[in-house]
Amino acid sequence: MSYKCVLCGKGSTSGNSISHSNRATKRLFRPNLQSLNILINGKKSREYVCTACIKSNKVKKAV
Numbered sequence: 526m527s528y529k530c531v532l533c534g535k536g537s538t539s540g541n542s543i544s545h546s547n548r549a550t551k552r553l554f555r556p557n558l559q560s561l562n563i564l565i566n567g568k569k570s571r572e573y574v575c576t577a578c579i580k581s582n583k584v585k586k587a588v
Contacts (some may be wrong), residue, residue, distance in 0.1 A: 530575040562587040
């Protein structure tokens with residue numbers, strides 16, 4: 526999985542996971558992606574889209 530939204534390009538970012546003892550280890554913050562059938566240039570395609578794009582109606586769902 527590419528972990529990137531097709532429409533807005535939102536992807537994974539890195540950071541630290543902080544434990545109770547304040548020890549830092551590397552981790553990834555991944556976007557909430559959903560696999561949808563969408564229309565891109567009039568063609569039906571199954572792509573990964575973030576939920577922010579779905580909520581804001583940036584995506585045209587294919588039936």
